[in-house]
Amino acid sequence: MNIRCLHLGTLLVLASGLSDTVSAEAAAGGDRPSFRRDVRPILSDKCFSCHGPDENTREADLRLDTPEGARADLGGYAAIVPGNLEKSELIQRIITDNADDLMPPEKFHKPLTAAEFDTLKRWVASGGEYESHWAYTPITRAAAPDAEEPGFVRNDIDRFLLAAQRAHGLRPAGEADRRTLIRRLYLDLTGLPPSPETVAAFEKNDSPTAYEELVDELLRSKHFGERMAIFWLDLVRYADTIGYHSDNYMEVSAYRDYVIDAFNENLTYDRFTLEQLAGDLLPEATQRQRIASGYNRLLQTTEEGGAQPKEYMAIYAADRVRNVSEVWLGSTLGCAQCHDHKYDPFTMRDFYSMAAFFADIDENAVGKRQPNLKLPTPEEEAEMADLKARIEAGALVKVLGRDAALAGKVAAAQKQWEAEQVGRIGQSQGDWKPVKPEGLKSSGGQDLKVQPDGSVLASGPRNPNQDNYTAVIKASGKVTGLRLEALTHESLTKKSLARGNGNFVITNLVVTAGGKPVKIAAAAADYEQPGYPVAHLIDADPKTGWAGNGHVEAKNRTAVLTFAEPVDLGAGGELKVDLHHQSPYSQHHLGRFRLSVTESAKPEVKPGADIPLDLIEAIAVAPDQRTPAQRDALAAHYQTVAPDLEPHRRDLATWQKRLEDIDKGLRTMLVSASLKEPRMTRVLDRGNWMDESGDEVQPRLPEFLAGQEPAAGRATRLDLARWITSPDNPLTARAFMNRLWKLYFGKGISPDVGDLGGQGKMPTHPELLDWLAAEFRDGGWDVKRMVKLIVTSGAYRQSSVGEAAVREKDPGNVWLARQGRWRLEAELVRDTSLEVAGLLVDDTGGKSVKPYQPAKFWQHLNFPAREWENSKGQDLYRRGLYTFWCRSFPHPAMTAFDAPSREECTAERPRSNTPQQALVLLNDPVYVEASRAFAARIARQPADDSGKLAWAWEAATGRPAAENERTILAQLLASQQKRYAADTESAKLLLATGDSPAPADVDPAQLAAWTQVARAILNAYETTSRF
């Protein structure tokens, strides 16, 4: 390496940020740059946008992403002539002084740095060889370098790291002390800190297998799955609300529990993948596999009125492509929605072909997500079975069959009832005939439904203030009058006559025949509410009407209109009846009514029979002449009204109601279900959903990665999942291992854990990443095995402090000559504080919970407007990952610590350090309450104040307090003891924070002072950090 080169390299390190490992490597490299590591990133960033894979924006017919393109004869010259700088147009264009010729053009604001320029020159000079992008080449398992260092090397991971460290003049940090190690392992594997007793025991345990045993124990802990779930749920954008606009609740928490269980049970990653993408398509899919397929339903959806279904189907399709490619492939295939990918060989057709895999998913474009799987608990299941059995045994027929005396009584009563009904119906031509209306209309949009007894019942989501009904009735002969019965119903207000306050006002009743109004001679009724006589029905005045006092008493009312002249409908004709409800009283429209006609010369006011119309004929037949069917039908109907059976009916109704209530309260799930005919998927030009000119596509894997030809027939999500975890797929294992590594070192081996593509970052240790990926893939996609391999490495066990000289030399910790250190994730900040306080409720799974949230934080949500209601009791102290996740307004304490909104895939959360975090830890009631609970624990320690302080610090940080730390805390304690002793009112106020009661056995002033000390400890950086 010459001096100039070294100099440039050093500059580059400074100029491009410390994690830019590619540059660091270039600095150490020789004259021959690596295409993959050094050259391609430059070409990709500076050139591919116009000279890359996207044909549509390719300039001058030149593509630089393939060797053929770069060396192609462009009419007497070529971009790259291997070994010849003068003849290589690429080089000439980047050194030219002519602004018009200069590449990249100035307007792109992407000038080459001196170092980049130098790299390109050396590359062309040394032959301009191309290599394919590292992430797209097959995973090969390199042998670990032959590097040894006692006390550091524990497995092959360390050999890879050690070799690189040595190449950069570094050596590993020593092993961290045992207290740090156990705390690190606990936080990394379970997300919870160890108890002081556990720490002390581990510190004393000098068995050579103690560390490994601890790892095994933590991998068996049920908290392992919870910790892993936080990582996975960010990727798949799991949340409890639909995301867009109204952002209403959707119940998918069973998916979250599936993820926890899958990691706890160490479901292999290929199976985990298959079940999420296509669990519903597996033969004999189990309930759990169907729950897993809820992955496909986690995306953001809308209920917004005026949203266009086609547009949203396109949005959903794109969302799924983005997510599946980011989660499993670490790819930005989503970029190819509007154009071929600029930097990776994905085409638009690839994008839409990927979308087509999901075109079978049954869902509505706009509107509420209807759960399609119910998940009763064993208790609920048992109770439902019991209720069903009771309902079956309690059927009235069976009751009567068992009780002869009762049966006799009922039969006798039935006879009497029949006689009464027959009396109401009458036998002659001249009596009333109830008619089933047709063509029912409600101007206000109510649902008007005809009942078996010919009556019409109003219901439905709309209940307008004023409403006009229209009904068409078919009748024959010379009709002389119309009867209107206003009838009570149990669904109506006060079980009375209408849906508003129970009363109706009909302002006008108009009968039309053959398009002409029928003249009415007289109106009569069996009841008239004072001020609302029945005559108002026919006075054509919309301000007056007939009313039934239904808000006071629930009684049927009957009105009769006598026509001036009989209307001759011959063998069959129609009458139209309009019922106007224009009273100023709102919702005073009839809740249930029945219309009857008559040919009687003198239509009488009498109520109709209380039976279904199809029984009128049967009841009129003499009992001994009825057919068996008629007998059964009448008996069955009578049982529904027989007073003697009332207690039995009540029981049945109670059981039925309970069954329905349980059913309504069941935990549900949105899972994948397939349409018989998948939706057609077409390429949308520039992503425009209104453009219908694009080609139709079938499900197909990205062409350049696909490997084998797809099977015959339409490929399914199963095929997609199997391809993702096929051994030939170069991306899946790399993407997962890169992210797994980040969990235990704080950064990926390829630093951009979101993008392994051409614009991502070259791995710092490509051979190690491949080795891990190969181990993972070839070892059966065993996640826990890989975790164990990583956390039992010497590298993992290093101190995170390291030597000052090493930190100076490698400030970005590129070469991992020390461990990473960081503030915990949002959920774990909460979990750790609650655990230290002794407040954490460590139940696993269940519906999401709502810890305290500032009032009115949801005030900007609407349709409907709603208020966050804090959970009660134990649910206030659950782990952070169970917190209800509202995408529009995620819990602000979570957001403060960088939890994402889960609208899109999040592969990497930022780690910010902000005043909002301080405000949360200082003032959020849950941390104040945790401090009080912690204070009570401290105060109860059998020690003097100084001993209590020592215990408290150790409980929170896992290490004994230093002398000065004890002094800091002791001073705070003394000062606050004095302050609260003098002001017990304030002490009580402080202790009243939170729902859990303050302990009664500690003096309030003392407890308040300890609470302040506890606050200081929980707020200390170390308490919620991992070193």
Next chain:
Amino acid sequence: MNPFSPSRRAFLNRSTVGIGSLALTHRLLADSALSDRWTGAIKPHHAPKAKRVIFLCQAGGPSHLETFDYKPKLDELNGQPMPESFTKGQPIAQLQNAKELKILGHQHKFVRAGQSGQTICDQFPHIAKIADDIAIVKSMTTMQINHDPAHTFMNCGTQISGRPCMGSWIQYGLGSEAEDLPGFVVLTSVGGGQNQPIASRQWHSGFLPSRFQGVQFHSTGDPVLYVGNPKGVSRDDQREVVDAVNALNRSRHEMVDDPEILTRITQYEMAFRMQASVPELTDLSGEPQHVLDLYGAKPGDGSFASNCLLARRLAERGVRFIHLYHRGWDHHGNVKGGIETTSKLVDRGTWALIEDLKQRDMLKDTLIVWGGEFGRTPMAQGTGRDHHIKGFSIFLAGAGIKGGVSHGETDELGYNAVIDKVSVHDLHATMLHLLGIDHERFTYRFQGLDMRLTGVEHARVVSEILA
């Protein structure tokens, strides 16, 4: 400590995921070691006209036909069928199932206002008084026809979630001059129409570090979440706790030499200062009565007028981007009455803010933007108007803006912007330009791409409205 020490640099690198090299260098040069005020990732590309932005977002989509866009032909054809040539194949929201589309004439009169004679709806008598201060853009277009994505598009330049909003971009780029306050503040008010929801994604920092997200100020409860001490804890008590926390952190720092801990200490100091400065800021009771009267504000009422006054106070204290939302313009039915009601809630505050800033000589470096996420159809939806994205109006005022002009035109029925169309990206480019930023050079690396607020399509600075 030496700001150039490796550990300091390491911290910067870690805590600001992916900030490019220039940003880093600038940061290193600009920051003193123990102040954690963000001073911006870039240096202005040219001399800025605006130091700060107050965006008065009229959420729900105000009708341009009842605010600024007067079309005599619309009244002429009132009640007539809308010619299909306008609407065929166009995106449409709630009217998508309508049988017939009919023209709805202006529901209010227009007046000529100011020396410039701008046409302004008579429901906005106060805004009419500042006609000569504002530049009305009558040819805005957007891409999204439903509220939620349209806001996202207006704020982030894309409908895809997870991208930073303009406030975050600007705060990231230029930093803030506020010592004890966040640099990007969001205020909300409600009234006068269907209260369409607003999601916190509208002020989210997306892929930018989360410190750049907007901080919402509330009119009830703590003005900033968690800014109040726990009950029974006085400011002195809190000081003692914060002192102890910082002392413990310093102790830990001495053991492990972790710059992240030093940052934590400065953040606790900042938080403690905010606990005093935020209540002081949001307490309007100290404002003289004539100022309250100017705005028509009552302390603590959470109104748009009060928020305008708060915006001025924030501007005075160096806050870079102040985003007001008034949720009340979604007039699907009775646009006449709706405009009457909402204009009364918004008109005076808007005028008062501009007047007040003028009186304090702050209008010259404060950019005001007034407008919604889209406009409304010339076609009737009953007695109201549906969402409309092909042409609508906004106005700008203040720093670097030419007053008394209007720019662009819609067609004779107010449907399509036909002359000098202005896209959302053009608006963003113009705003950035006034802040001294060349939108094409203002990028952030995410998923391997140099992302920018103005996206990949061409965007232009609307130079015609610049002074």
